[in-house]
Amino acid sequence: MGAMVAVSIVTYNSKHIFKVLDNIKEEFGGDERFRFVIFDNNSEKEYQERLATYKDLVDLTFYHENNGFGFGHNYNLMHADEKYFLVFNPDIILKKQDLLNMLEIMEQQSDISLLVPKVLNADGTTQHLVRNRVSVFDYALRFIPFQFVKKMFGKRLHSYECRDLPNDRNVDIRIGSGCFMLVRGEAFKRVNGFDDRYFMYFEDYDLCLKLRQRDERVVYTPFSEVIHYYERGAHKNSKLFKIFMQSMYKFFDKWGWKLF
Numbered sequence: 001m002g003a004m005v006a007v008s009i010v011t012y013n014s015k016h017i018f019k020v021l022d023n024i025k026e027e028f029g030g031d032e033r034f035r036f037v038i039f040d041n042n043s044e045k046e047y048q049e050r051l052a053t054y055k056d057l058v059d060l061t062f063y064h065e066n067n068g069f070g071f072g073h074n075y076n077l078m079h080a081d082e083k084y085f086l087v088f089n090p091d092i093i094l095k096k097q098d099l100l101n102m103l104e105i106m107e108q109q110s111d112i113s114l115l116v117p118k119v120l121n122a123d124g125t126t127q128h129l130v131r132n133r134v135s136v137f138d139y140a141l142r143f144i145p146f147q148f149v150k151k152m153f154g155k156r157l158h159s160y161e162c163r164d165l166p167n168d169r170n171v172d173i174r175i176g177s178g179c180f181m182l183v184r185g186e187a188f189k190r191v192n193g194f195d196d197r198y199f200m201y202f203e204d205y206d207l208c209l210k211l212r213q214r215d216e217r218v219v220y221t222p223f224s225e226v227i228h229y230y231e232r233g234a235h236k237n238s239k240l241f242k243i244f245m246q247s248m249y250k251f252f253d254k255w256g257w258k259l260f
Contacts, residue, residue, distance in 0.1 A: 003035035005103070006082040006185070009058075010072030011051075012041040014090035016229050021054050027096040029057070035082065039063060039072035069178070070194030070203040077185075078193050085188050087204075089179040091229040098224040102182050105170065105221060113187035113216035114208060116176030117224035127230055128161035129177035130220050134205060135258045139248060170221045174212060178204025180226050187216055195254075200240075201247040209255060 011017050028034050036058040040048060042065050051060060061075065077085045084106065086099070102115050119127040138160045141153055150157060158164075165171060181204065191210040194203040208218045252258070 003082050004033045005035070005084045005086055005099075005182075006077060006080040007034055007036045007086040007088050008073050008076035008080075009036070009038045009088050009090050010041060010069055010076070011038060011043065011090040012066055013043045013047050016091040018050065020090055020092060021057065023093050025054075025057055027094065031096070035059065035080075037061075037076045037080075039076050041066040041068070041072055068196060068199035070196040070198055074193040074196055077188060080185065083185055085183045085185050087178055087181045087183065089228065092180050093227040093229075094180075098226060099182070101224045102221060105219075105223075106182060106184065109217075111217050112219050113184050113211045114176060114218045115182045116173075116218075116220050117180060117226055118220075118222050119177060119179060119228045120225055122227055122229060127177075127228055128163050129179065130162040130165060130173050131160070131175040131205070132162055132173060133160065133258075134175070134251075134255075135260055136248075136252065137260045165220060165222065167222045170219050170223070173208075173218055173220045175205050175208040176218055176220060178207070179228050179230075181207075183207075187211060190214070198247045198250055199243055201244045202251040203247075205251060206254070 009017075009020075024036060028036070038051065038054075038058045039061045040051060040063060042063055043051075048062055054060075063072070063075075073087055077087075084103065088094075098117060102117060106112055106115055116130070119129050121127055138156070141150065141157055141160070144150065162173070165173075188207075191207065191214070193207075195206050195210075196203070198206065211218055
């Protein structure tokens, strides 16, 4: 019997990946239910050489250019045969039992197409990455550096970031984060995977909305956790901020401009 889960990682010089791969080796080494696939978006030569030392653990593709996050995951997954696909950031630390818990939920509830866990910072605090609405104003609010403005709209920010998700039951959501999503393989292929017109950012939102458009369930579970070394690159780096703004424009252009 082949693997049950294809775990797709897309990387571009990610500084955390070797720690992540060591963790994968420790948690999953030799477990044939899981197949790990890495797509490298033309990282530096030295980085690629170091990645190649993990070739016994993962299938590696070194691509000749960087076409972004969605392109890499589609390359890894659109022709994969596994029942489940796991979209996995190169900065995620995962315990196998947490993934097994998620698989059990998917096996028991065949109407769930996409499942996301609770995402934690390295210090154990929660990252609020689930969204039930997306508007231009909400994004502006998150990027505004003035705390007094954030305080004025504290309630709105609180609801935008879905800070009241229950801790004792699974719950249907509109949008989960692409840093870690377990997707039914057939569902991923039905909607043609990620829209790779987004170079980075918003392709996870887009995927969730495509599934929801077909009345397929997108669900959050508090019973599994992963650690995400969250960089918030677009907040710090002008090149990434520009990519973020381009993706945001494409997203609203495709799904309709909702200003407030």
